[in-house]
Amino acid sequence: MYQLYYSPGACSLAIHTLLIELGQPFELINKNDVDFAAINPLGAVPVLRDGDTLIREGAAIVLYLVEKHGSELLPEAGTPERANALQWLMFANATVHPAYSKLFFIMRALDGDAAQDKAFEAAAQAAGKLWALVDEQLGKTRFVTGDKLGIADILLTVYANWGGFFTVDIPLGANVRRMLSDVSALPSFQKALTTEGVDYKAAA
Template sequence: MYTLYFLPGACSLATHVMARELGLPIELVDKRGVADFSRINPVGTVPVLVNGDRVLREGAAAMIHLLEAADSPLLPRSGPARDAAIDAIMFANATVHPAYGRLFFLAKSMAAGPAKAQAMAAAADAVSVLWATVNTRLGEHIFLGGSEPTAADVMLTVYARWNAQFPVTIELGEAVKRMTAAVMARPSFQAGLAEEQARAVA
């Protein structure tokens, strides 16, 4: 049984959804209900995935761990296909996620006014450029891996849901809209959202 420390709507949702996609048992713990979460993760972020005495504190590491634990074909054991799968996971985790992080930082730290609006618009434009890259990679495929959702598809879909939190325009291409809609329609995603709501600390 895995334990996943999460925050509702945060990137930890992707870890939870992927565990469900892979049929792996997982228990959710809202980090806000943990008395001293810094003992689990000194930097205070989620996801944190615990499997026995193994603790993974980065989303990409957690995804790769789950895929390997399930011996999933979505992460081949070797060769160019494995490289491509890891590259897509890292693009989501290390490129797209930090770009949204800048938006969250600006929204929280800057006082309202023209300077904030300009900074937010510039950050949103940078995110839109990344989504254009994803749109090109998808092409006519529903998912980055073809007909089945990959870990990167799930991660990117969680990030795309954050767009509604910002008063700026972030452009998603038609292929990206198709992919995110398909991921969000999957039973694993719907069940993941429902369980987060049920487990959330008020």
């Protein structure tokens, strides 16, 4: 049985959802309930344990699970569709996620003053430009990689909800909100939200 180390509403929520989609049994472990520094010195979730194998990066966990169990969330290897899906997976994991990490850093590192407000505005604008690219793509297809749900859609849906932590607005286009509504309504996503006690508001 897998063990997934998580923090409620964090990026581990996407892996939680994926495990449900794959129909795999797993134990969910809150990082605050264990000596997590011994598991991941960086302190970041998700971390997946599969027997003696420990995987500490979200994108690596996604690829490991999908390749091991098979899923239409990533197209067949060696195809243009797979390359496109991987491109969006990496965009979500390595571009959109860090944009929000910068906002969290500003929230923790700066006091609520003019300097913080200015930093928030700049970071929110940068994140908004990324969502504009997603919105443009979603004007062509139902999900970012086509008409079928992909893992990048789940990741993006998790990240979008983080905007509620900040006092600054991060604009989400109508196409993005449609996709967020579709993904957040999935039974697997709803089950993960309920289990973690997370209130999803980004699609409103």
